[in-house]
Amino acid sequence: MSVYNFCAGPATLPPAVMQKAQQEFLDWQGIGVSVMEISHRSDPFLALAKQSEERLRRLMNIPEEYTVLFMHGGGRGQFSAVPLNLHQDNAPAVYCHSGIWSQGAFDEACKFTNAVSIDIRNDSESEFSVVPVAEWKLPDTASYIHYCPNETIDGIELFDVPKHPTAPIIADMSSNILSREINVSDFDLIYAGAQKNIGPSGLCIVIVKKTLLEREGLPRPGILDYALETKQGSMFNTPPTFAWYLANEVFAWIEEQGGVKAVEELNKKKATLLYDFIDSSDFYSNKVASGSRSLMNVPFWLNDESLNSVFLSKASESGLLALEGHRSVGGMRASIYNAMPYEGVVALVEFMARFAQEHS
Numbered sequence: 001m002s003v004y005n006f007c008a009g010p011a012t013l014p015p016a017v018m019q020k021a022q023q024e025f026l027d028w029q030g031i032g033v034s035v036m037e038i039s040h041r042s043d044p045f046l047a048l049a050k051q052s053e054e055r056l057r058r059l060m061n062i063p064e065e066y067t068v069l070f071m072h073g074g075g076r077g078q079f080s081a082v083p084l085n086l087h088q089d090n091a092p093a094v095y096c097h098s099g100i101w102s103q104g105a106f107d108e109a110c111k112f113t114n115a116v117s118i119d120i121r122n123d124s125e126s127e128f129s130v131v132p133v134a135e136w137k138l139p140d141t142a143s144y145i146h147y148c149p150n151e152t153i154d155g156i157e158l159f160d161v162p163k164h165p166t167a168p169i170i171a172d173m174s175s176n177i178l179s180r181e182i183n184v185s186d187f188d189l190i191y192a193g194a195q196k197n198i199g200p201s202g203l204c205i206v207i208v209k210k211t212l213l214e215r216e217g218l219p220r221p222g223i224l225d226y227a228l229e230t231k232q233g234s235m236f237n238t239p240p241t242f243a244w245y246l247a248n249e250v251f252a253w254i255e256e257q258g259g260v261k262a263v264e265e266l267n268k269k270k271a272t273l274l275y276d277f278i279d280s281s282d283f284y285s286n287k288v289a290s291g292s293r294s295l296m297n298v299p300f301w302l303n304d305e306s307l308n309s310v311f312l313s314k315a316s317e318s319g320l321l322a323l324e325g326h327r328s329v330g331g332m333r334a335s336i337y338n339a340m341p342y343e344g345v346v347a348l349v350e351f352m353a354r355f356a357q358e359h360s
């Protein structure tokens, strides 16, 4: 029986990457030891660091004016790093609120800086959608504008990028980085915890416009300091080397798939299959409006919630793992990141159809 893991994070990784890591676990590049046992300042590891940055730059088409950092502390580390590095006196940090993760970023920023939250949600009984970016009420001056293009828990994705005449645009792409093509120049800073589309938890990718490194910000720990980490090549202290190695392998795997464009096409095919099935069913539902639906995280509800625990146990028996929704929203959630094959979504839809038939 094939097993498909729909966990929201840490999430499923490409089997080809895991097998390669297994093969070279004890002996990396013929050195005779594991990649996690060598100095991060050794030539082989520095070559890996360089290669991974080059791959990511190719995959995302990252312009020269941006620096790429491999940092510690996951997505939430950046909830602190962003205000600490980018705070400006007399200009509020603006947080666009679309769901639970953007709220979390705002709450953290309030510890360090004067932050304001702007509600960009349209919530009615029958439908949830996000206000079009042109209608967001952004203030004239801001230290920066922060938003979350993919709300992992709520299953909401924002496909348009906000614009501001002066304030930098900051995006938490933890759960949708590398899932579809974007124009990096639309952003001033992108960050993404690795454990959804990149590799193991702990690592965080930061792509930041070099001009932002000149900001004084607030006193901050060295490991969260963009300018310092840039100067040190992300090695102010020992980086999470094994996670970095796996990220490099995942980047290579995406290139083998045909790059982000090819992955995006498959992601759309997977999401369409699942949403179309949910919409056509009177047993399951999802109330996110079609233009705001996430390609990566698909929450859904059984109309009869008393069947939730049977649904989950039958799904596990069928090899479909981790479908329980986040505790704060309930219901179910299928996370279908880059590494989830099309066959996994087919297996899920077939199971859901069978379950509905047996319980209607």
Ligand SMILES: *Cc1c(COP(=O)(O)O)cnc(C)c1O
Pocket (backbone or CB within 6 Å): 009, 073, 074, 075, 076, 077, 101, 148, 150, 151, 152, 172, 173, 174, 175, 193, 194, 196, 201, 202
């Ligand atoms: C998972 C996630 C985070 C938090 O990541 P941690 O590595 O656990 O700190 C932040 N933002 C989004 C959108 C996420 O999906």
